[in-house]
Amino acid sequence: MRLFLALVPPPALRGRLGALADAAHARCGGRRMPDESLHLTLAFLGEVGAAKAAELVDWVNHLTLAPGKWRLDAWGAFQGPGIVWVGGQSPDPALAALHERLWHALEGRGLTGRPARYVPHVTLLRRAERLEADDLPDMDLEWTYNQVALIHSINDGQAVRYAPLAHTRAS
Ligand code: ATP
Ligand code: MG
Numbered sequence: 001m002r003l004f005l006a007l008v009p010p011p012a013l014r015g016r017l018g019a020l021a022d023a024a025h026a027r028c029g030g031r032r033m034p035d036e037s038l039h040l041t042l043a044f045l046g047e048v049g050a051a052k053a054a055e056l057v058d059w060v061n062h063l064t065l066a067p068g069k070w071r072l073d074a075w076g077a078f079q080g081p082g083i084v085w086v087g088g089q090s091p092d093p094a095l096a097a098l099h100e101r102l103w104h105a106l107e108g109r110g111l112t113g114r115p116a117r118y119v120p121h122v123t124l125l126r127r128a129e130r131l132e133a134d135d136l137p138d139m140d141l142e143w144t145y146n147q148v149a150l151i152h153s154i155n156d157g158q159a160v161r162y163a164p165l166a167h168t169r170a171s
Pocket of ligand 1: 002004041044123126153155160
């Protein structure tokens with residue numbers, strides 16, 4: 001099973017991000033992420049066997065995390081895959097610490113794949129035709145979160161959908 005850990009936006013923020021995705025799509029083209037798929041990846045785990053997945057579900061369901069806030073005020077792009085995203089202008093210490101804590105625990109459970117550098121971002125477009133963010137609307141959004149989701153990425157050959165398998169508890 002293909003798994004990842006992510007923050008899922010609350011409904012009002014999901015709507016705001018969807019509107020930004022529309023604005024970006026109008027200017028940059030490419031494939032717009034559907035509203036229901038918008039998320040912030042904290043750790044991509046890749047293919048995990050059924051027994052390990054069950055262990056991770058149990059671990060995540062028993063994990064307690066402090067709530068936090070993330071400021072979204074910048075556009076960004078990854079040239080290779082043509083990704084247009086929104087994220088923060090300045091590094092977010094709480095997200096960096098959460099990323100570190102999760103990967104420390106995951107590595108203790110035998111998982112690998114921690115990236116050398118973590119850039120928190122919400123992907124809005126894939127395979128965009130243009131990557132300049134100069135004429136995209138300004139934004140200043142706040143993402144209030146109190147749980148991390150363990151998500152199953154399901155590819156049925158046509159489309160990818162995400163199914164949450166477990167959630168952490170708020171302290
Ligand atoms: P598709 O790859 O078919 O376009 P997707 O990217 O939405 O679909 P996944 O590839 O399962 O679905 O990715 C789930 C999440 O993990 C996404 O946020 C994606 O950007 C991230 N991700 C995928 N592969 C990696 C990787 N190798 N390293 C870091 N993050 C990844
Ligand atoms: Mg992918």
